[in-house]
Amino acid sequence: MGLVVQKYGGSSVADAEGIKRVAKRIVEAKQNGNQVVAVVSAMGDTTDELIDLAEQVSPMPAGRELDMLLTAGERISMALLAMAIKKLGHEAQSFTGSQAGVITDSVHNKARIIDVTPGRIKTSVDEGNIAIVAGFQGVSQDTKDITTLGRGGSDTTAVALAAALDADVCEIYTDVDGVFTADPRVVKKARKIDWISLEDMLELAASGSKVLLHRCVEYARRYDIPIHVRSSFSGLQGTWVSSEPITQGDKQVEQAIISGVAHDTSEAKVTVVGVPDKPGEAAAIFRTISDAEINIDMIVQNVSAASTGLTDISFTLPKAEGRKAIDALEKNKGGIGFDSLRYDDQIGKISLVGAGMKTNPGVTADFFKALSDAGVNIELISTSEIRISVVTRADDVPEAVRAVHTAFGLDSDSDEAVVYGGTGR
Amino acid sequence: MGLVVQKYGGSSVADAEGIKRVAKRIVEAKQNGNQVVAVVSAMGDTTDELIDLAEQVSPMPAGRELDMLLTAGERISMALLAMAIKKLGHEAQSFTGSQAGVITDSVHNKARIIDVTPGRIKTSVDEGNIAIVAGFQGVSQDTKDITTLGRGGSDTTAVALAAALDADVCEIYTDVDGVFTADPRVVKKARKIDWISLEDMLELAASGSKVLLHRCVEYARRYDIPIHVRSSFSGLQGTWVSSEPITQGDKQVEQAIISGVAHDTSEAKVTVVGVPDKPGEAAAIFRTISDAEINIDMIVQNVSAASTGLTDISFTLPKAEGRKAIDALEKNKGGIGFDSLRYDDQIGKISLVGAGMKTNPGVTADFFKALSDAGVNIELISTSEIRISVVTRADDVPEAVRAVHTAFGLDSDSDEAVVYGGTGR
Missing domain, CATH: 3.40.1160.10 (Acetylglutamate kinase-like)
Structure with a gap:
C-alpha cells in the first residue's frame, strides 16, 4: 500500500x-x-x-x-x-x-x-x-x-x-505511451524509453522534448520523486523517470548511452556582428537582453579574426521575443559597440542527450558524421556534459533527426543500440 | 459620496x-x-x-x-x-x-x-x-x-x-424596468411601481412575483437595506423597495392601498379527505409532510360536517414535490387516519397584496366580486394581514389576474387608483 x-x-x-x-x-x-x-x-x-x-x-x-x-x-x-x-x-x-x-x-x-x-x-x-x-x-x-x-x-x-x-x-x-527516443511524428521508428534518468530527462526537456516540461522535471530532481509517464488510453507501462534504474522481471534496466534525440524549431537566431574582442562586450549585450526580460537559450562566440580584433556573438531565443531583442540591442548600439545585427528565424536545433557520452569519446564524432552524411550543414554548436546541440536550417531538421536516430542505433527495429568502449569523449 | x-x-x-x-x-x-x-x-x-x-x-x-x-x-x-x-x-x-x-x-x-x-x-x-x-x-x-x-x-x-x-x-x-403591479406578460397594462414597502414586497415574492426572491427581501427587511430594482438595459429609475417612502421631486411617494397582483401556477393541491375532526389530526398530517422535507404553502381546513364528524384538509405545494407528499401520506395512512387523498396539479393561485387592505374594509369584497364577474370559481381562500390569496383552475389565472388588476384601478391608463375610506376590512 x-x-x-x-x-x-x-x-x-x-x-x-x-x-x-x-x-x-x-x-x-x-x-x-x-x-x-x-x-x-x-x-x-x-x-x-x-x-x-x-x-x-x-x-x-x-x-x-x-x-x-x-x-x-x-x-x-x-x-x-x-x-x-x-x-x-x-x-x-x-x-x-x-x-x-x-x-x-x-x-x-x-x-x-x-x-x-x-x-x-x-x-x-x-x-x-x-x-x-x-x-x-x-x-x-x-x-x-x-x-x-x-x-x-x-x-x-x-x-x-x-x-x-x-x-x-x-x-x-x-x-502518448511515454517518453520516446525522438518525436514519433518525425521519426516513425522512435522507441519508447523504459527508464531514463532525471538528468537526461532534464536535458531532453530543455532541448525541445514536449512530454514533460523542464520546470516539472527540475522539481522532481530536487525532491527525488520518481515519475511514471504513461498513456491514459492504454494500460501499458510507460516511461519511468527516476534517479535509480527500474527493474523489469528480475533484470535491472541499464542506463542507455544515448537517451534520445530532441529537436526544437521554435527558436530564432540573433547574431551580433563586429563586436570588439575585449572584456565587458558580452556582458553589455546580455545585460541589455536580460533588462528586456528576454530568456535566451544557446550562446556561441568563436575566436576573433586576428586581423580585425572583432568577433561575432550569436544566441538563440524564442521567436516570439525576436523583435523585442533586436529593438533593445539597436537602442543600445552606442553603448555596446557593434557593427550590425542579423536575425534568422528559419533555424532548428537538434540535440543528442545521454549521460553515456561522458564516458564514450566517439559520440561527438559520430553525431557530426551522421549529420554530414545526411547533407546537413551545421551553423552553431553548443555542448553540455551530457548533451550536444547543433543549429541547422529549419528545413533540415526532420532529416537530421532521423539520420542521428538511426546512426545511434535508436530505431525500433535495430538489433542493438551502439556500444562504445573507453572513457571521456 | x-x-x-x-x-x-x-x-x-x-x-x-x-x-x-x-x-x-x-x-x-x-x-x-x-x-x-x-x-x-x-x-x-x-x-x-x-x-x-x-x-x-x-x-x-x-x-x-x-x-x-x-x-x-x-x-x-x-x-x-x-x-x-x-x-x-x-x-x-x-x-x-x-x-x-x-x-x-x-x-x-x-x-x-x-x-x-x-x-x-x-x-x-x-x-x-x-x-x-x-x-x-x-x-x-x-x-x-x-x-x-x-x-x-x-x-x-x-x-x-x-x-x-x-x-x-x-x-x-x-x-425588466422594476417591480410591476402584475406580471407584464399576463397584464399588458401592468404599471411599474415607484416605491413599495419591504412588507408588501415580501408578500408579493411569497405569492409568485419573480423579480425578487423571498429570501433576499427577508434579508433586506431584517437589516433595513433599501433595494432599488432597475433595468441594466436603460437608465430609468426602477422600483425602490424600502421601509421609508422615497421622494420624487419635492413630493413623497404615497403608500398605495394595493401594491399589486401576483400569481403562481407552479403549485399543486393535495386534499386529505375524511379526516376525523379531533385534536392532533392536522399535526399528524403535517408532521408526515415535514419529515419528508417538503415545503408547503397554503393550508386550508373548513369546519367539519356535523353529521359525520369528518373534515377535509387541503394544502398546496410545489408540483415537483407532489409525488413525494402523496407517497409519504399513503405510507402513514394508518397512523394518521383518513379516507382518501386527492391530488390536483391544474391549479393556480392569485394574490392581492397591499398594506392598505388593513384599513380598507371593502377590499376583500371587491376582490371576490372581480373574480365572480370574470366567471372565475374559487377553490381555496387564504389570507394574511396584507394579502388575500385564492386558488382557482390554472386556466382561469390570466383572466383572473387581469380582472382583479383592472378592478383595483392598477391599469396603467386608469385615471386614478381606487380610493377607500374607513378602517378595518
Whole structure:
C-alpha cells in the first residue's frame, strides 16, 4: 500500500466520456490498495476558450483577473471527476489549488510554487477519500490572490504535491505511451524509453522534448520523486523517470548511452556582428537582453579574426521575443559597440542527450558524421556534459533527426543500440 | 459620496457585449462619486450548461461537488467584468464568495448565509478599486467547503454584502424596468411601481412575483437595506423597495392601498379527505409532510360536517414535490387516519397584496366580486394581514389576474387608483 499522485491532462478529460474513463482508472489505483491523489487539468480546449473570451473583453487582460478566469477551467473538470468517481461507488473530494495548499509567488500567469501545505489533502485521503486537485493553480503567499503556474503547470502541481505528501510515485497520464527516443511524428521508428534518468530527462526537456516540461522535471530532481509517464488510453507501462534504474522481471534496466534525440524549431537566431574582442562586450549585450526580460537559450562566440580584433556573438531565443531583442540591442548600439545585427528565424536545433557520452569519446564524432552524411550543414554548436546541440536550417531538421536516430542505433527495429568502449569523449 | 452595492444577473452579462455594457454602468456609478461593489451572476445559461455536464457524468451528482462545479460560472463572469472595467481605465478586483467573506451553513446547493465578513472588499474599495464579487456562492463555516445559495442566491449575496458593508443602497439590475403591479406578460397594462414597502414586497415574492426572491427581501427587511430594482438595459429609475417612502421631486411617494397582483401556477393541491375532526389530526398530517422535507404553502381546513364528524384538509405545494407528499401520506395512512387523498396539479393561485387592505374594509369584497364577474370559481381562500390569496383552475389565472388588476384601478391608463375610506376590512 502506497500513496500515488496521478496527473491527467486536458486531452484525457476532454468530455464526459473521457472523465468517466479517467474515473475508472483512478478507482483501479485505489482498488489496488493505494491512497490516490489525482491532479487534473481543464477539459480539452477550455483554457483557450476562456482566453478568447478575455480577449473579446480586453486585449490586454490584467494578470490577476486572467488567473481568476482561467482557474474556472480546472474547477469544472475536477468537480466532474469527483462526481464520476462517486458514481462508481468510491468517495472523492475535489480541492482547488488554494485548498490543496499550493502556495506560490505573486507573478500572475507564470507563478512559481514556493511551498505546498497539503493538510486538507492528507486528511481527505486518510479518511479514505480519493482527493482530486486542480492543477495549474495556487494562491499567492503575499496577496492571497489566485495564481496560475503557466504552461505545463499541472505537471508541476502533481510533482510538487507528490513531494509534499512523500508519495511513492507521481504518474503523469498523457495522450502518448511515454517518453520516446525522438518525436514519433518525425521519426516513425522512435522507441519508447523504459527508464531514463532525471538528468537526461532534464536535458531532453530543455532541448525541445514536449512530454514533460523542464520546470516539472527540475522539481522532481530536487525532491527525488520518481515519475511514471504513461498513456491514459492504454494500460501499458510507460516511461519511468527516476534517479535509480527500474527493474523489469528480475533484470535491472541499464542506463542507455544515448537517451534520445530532441529537436526544437521554435527558436530564432540573433547574431551580433563586429563586436570588439575585449572584456565587458558580452556582458553589455546580455545585460541589455536580460533588462528586456528576454530568456535566451544557446550562446556561441568563436575566436576573433586576428586581423580585425572583432568577433561575432550569436544566441538563440524564442521567436516570439525576436523583435523585442533586436529593438533593445539597436537602442543600445552606442553603448555596446557593434557593427550590425542579423536575425534568422528559419533555424532548428537538434540535440543528442545521454549521460553515456561522458564516458564514450566517439559520440561527438559520430553525431557530426551522421549529420554530414545526411547533407546537413551545421551553423552553431553548443555542448553540455551530457548533451550536444547543433543549429541547422529549419528545413533540415526532420532529416537530421532521423539520420542521428538511426546512426545511434535508436530505431525500433535495430538489433542493438551502439556500444562504445573507453572513457571521456 | 456613498457606498453602492450593485447586482447584475446572468441575462445582463450573457456575452462579451453585455459584460462591456455592465462595466460602463459600474464605472458611471464610480464616477458619480460612489464606492462601488458589484455582485455578478454566471453568464447567461452557464449554470444550466454546467448542470447538464454534471448529469452526463452522474445522474445524482454529490452536493459538495456540484457546488464546486457551479461556482466556476461566477468566477468566469466576475473576472471578465473586472477586465472590462480595467479596460475603461478604472481599477477593479474580483473576489470569490469565500474571499468576500460570505460564510454559510453546510447545506450544499441551498446554503444559508450565516455571516458576512467583508474585510477584503472593504480594503479593496478603500484603496480606490471597484470590487467585483461572485454572487450565489460562499464557504461553509464548519467544513470550509464551497457552497451555493440556491436559486436567486446572487440577490441575497448583494443584500447581505450591502448590510455587512453598511451600504447606502443595494441596486438589483435585471432585464425588466422594476417591480410591476402584475406580471407584464399576463397584464399588458401592468404599471411599474415607484416605491413599495419591504412588507408588501415580501408578500408579493411569497405569492409568485419573480423579480425578487423571498429570501433576499427577508434579508433586506431584517437589516433595513433599501433595494432599488432597475433595468441594466436603460437608465430609468426602477422600483425602490424600502421601509421609508422615497421622494420624487419635492413630493413623497404615497403608500398605495394595493401594491399589486401576483400569481403562481407552479403549485399543486393535495386534499386529505375524511379526516376525523379531533385534536392532533392536522399535526399528524403535517408532521408526515415535514419529515419528508417538503415545503408547503397554503393550508386550508373548513369546519367539519356535523353529521359525520369528518373534515377535509387541503394544502398546496410545489408540483415537483407532489409525488413525494402523496407517497409519504399513503405510507402513514394508518397512523394518521383518513379516507382518501386527492391530488390536483391544474391549479393556480392569485394574490392581492397591499398594506392598505388593513384599513380598507371593502377590499376583500371587491376582490371576490372581480373574480365572480370574470366567471372565475374559487377553490381555496387564504389570507394574511396584507394579502388575500385564492386558488382557482390554472386556466382561469390570466383572466383572473387581469380582472382583479383592472378592478383595483392598477391599469396603467386608469385615471386614478381606487380610493377607500374607513378602517378595518
